[in-house]
Amino acid sequence: MDNNLSEQMLDQLNQFTRRKHTADEVYLFDLILCDNEIDRDGDCFTEDALAEMQKRFVGVTGIFDHDPHAGNQTARIFRTALCTDSTRTTKAGKPYQYLKANAYMVRTERNADLIREIEAGIKKEVSVSVAVTRQICSVCGANRIEQPCSHLKGKQYGGKRCYALLDGISDVYEWSFVAVPAQRGAGVTKTLGGSGDSEKQTLRRLLEQTAAQLDEVTEVIRRDVVRLCWQQESETSAKLLAETAVHLNLQELLALQKSLQMRLSPSAAPAQLSGTAPATAAPQYSAYRMNAAEKE
Numbered sequence: 001m002d003n004n005l006s007e008q009m010l011d012q013l014n015q016f017t018r019r020k021h022t023a024d025e026v027y028l029f030d031l032i033l034c035d036n037e038i039d040r041d042g043d044c045f046t047e048d049a050l051a052e053m054q055k056r057f058v059g060v061t062g063i064f065d066h067d068p069h070a071g072n073q074t075a076r077i078f079r080t081a082l083c084t085d086s087t088r089t090t091k092a093g094k095p096y097q098y099l100k101a102n103a104y105m106v107r108t109e110r111n112a113d114l115i116r117e118i119e120a121g122i123k124k125e126v127s128v129s130v131a132v133t134r135q136i137c138s139v140c141g142a143n144r145i146e147q148p149c150s151h152l153k154g155k156q157y158g159g160k161r162c163y164a165l166l167d168g169i170s171d172v173y174e175w176s177f178v179a180v181p182a183q184r185g186a187g188v189t190k191t192l193g194g195s196g197d198s199e200k201q202t203l204r205r206l207l208e209q210t211a212a213q214l215d216e217v218t219e220v221i222r223r224d225v226v227r228l229c230w231q232q233e234s235e236t237s238a239k240l241l242a243e244t245a246v247h248l249n250l251q252e253l254l255a256l257q258k259s260l261q262m263r264l265s266p267s268a269a270p271a272q273l274s275g276t277a278p279a280t281a282a283p284q285y286s287a288y289r290m291n292a293a294e295k296e
Contacts, residue, residue, distance in 0.1 A: 013078045013104050016059055026104045027115050033057060033080075033128050033175060035098035037090045040154030043135070043164045052169040054080045062103060066129055066176045075112065077104040077175070085118050092138070092163070101175075127178040131167030184278065218250045225253055228260035 013028075014020045034053065038044045045053075063148040088096040088170055105111055117123040135144040139162045142149040151162045224241040229241040245253065 009079070009102070013193045016076055016078055016177050021106070025107060027107050027111075028102060028104045029075075029118055031101050031103060031126055031175075032049055033099045033101050033126065035087070035096065036090055036094060037096065040159075042162070044090070044092065046165050046167040047097060049132070049167050051167050052212055053099055053128070053172060054082045056169065056172040057099070057101060057128075060172055060174060062126070062175050062177070064177050066127065066174070066178075068174070074111065075103045075176075077101045077103045123177050125178050126175050129173040130169055131171040131173070132166045133170050134166070136165040136167060138163045138165060183260060187195075214250070218253065220251065221253045222246070222248070225257050225260065228257065262278045 009028075010021070013026065034045055034050070036045050036047065036050060055082065057077050060077050061073045062077070063069075063072040064074065081100045081101050083098055083100050085096045085098070090096055105115070107115070114123060133145065136142070137144055137149050137151050137156045139151045139160055141150050144164060151157060151165060153162050155162050225245045226242045226249075229237075229245065241256075245256065248256065
């Protein structure tokens with residue numbers, strides 16, 4: 001930014017200094033902190049979130065790579081503006097909005113190289129570190145921080161793309177110069193409170209659901225194997241096979257089921273239990289027997 005600053009801008013800047021600085025003493029530059037485009041992580045800020053950050057980022061310090069050491073402080077934001085580009089829409093079909101900021105640093109010998117790198121476009125991409133309370137699924141509306149859903153970001157569900165709407169800004173921490181931004185258009189990446197835990201919870205929930213479904217399938221096959229054992233074998237053999245089936249895994253149960261089915265001729269009438277077997281034979285296996293309704 002040109003150093004021929006207006007008195008208004010200098011007044012805004014000097015609110016954060018202990019003495020009044022002149023235009024020759026400071027270096028100013030513009031940056032885009034974040035926008036409402038869907039980024040590489042499948043997230044985007046809502047309009048309310050951008051508006052809240054517009055207020056909160058005034059006076060916030062800039063550092064490098066989110067390293068919070070005091071000696072890492074390099075610049076400070078003194079003014080922000082929420083802008084709309086009416087000629088552009090986001091991937092979600094919304095008017096493109098971005099949060100613009102004006103930052104300053106004091107000209108010193110120590111930061112002369114950094115200023116040259118900013119001017120040359122080497123130090124360009126920035127990242128914001130904020131905390132959000134809501135990460136809303138675009139498909140089902142669930143807050144993924146409190147109640148993770150099964151929808152995966154980037155996937156299509158009924159023609160609707162899944163992404164997370166970041167809302168409820170509870171705090172802003174800092175902004176940093178970084179190498180790789182998440183938001184392509186704005187050149188911004190971010191650190192979100194709770195988002196990593198939310199993704200892990202979602203994955204854990206999916207794995208648990210898959211395991212439960214596999215257990216249900218295994219149990220159905222096990223009951224059918226036991227039924228075939230009692231249908232085809234003598235009481236002693238059936239009891240032995242039924243006891244074995246209790247300890248078999250799904251692959252082993254499928255192999256035994258196939259073997260038992262092959263031994264039963266499709267044209268043959270169903271075999272009956274041995275005439276010597278009592279009506280309550282092997283009651284401990286009744287849980288695996290199927291009544292007429294279950295067979296259908």
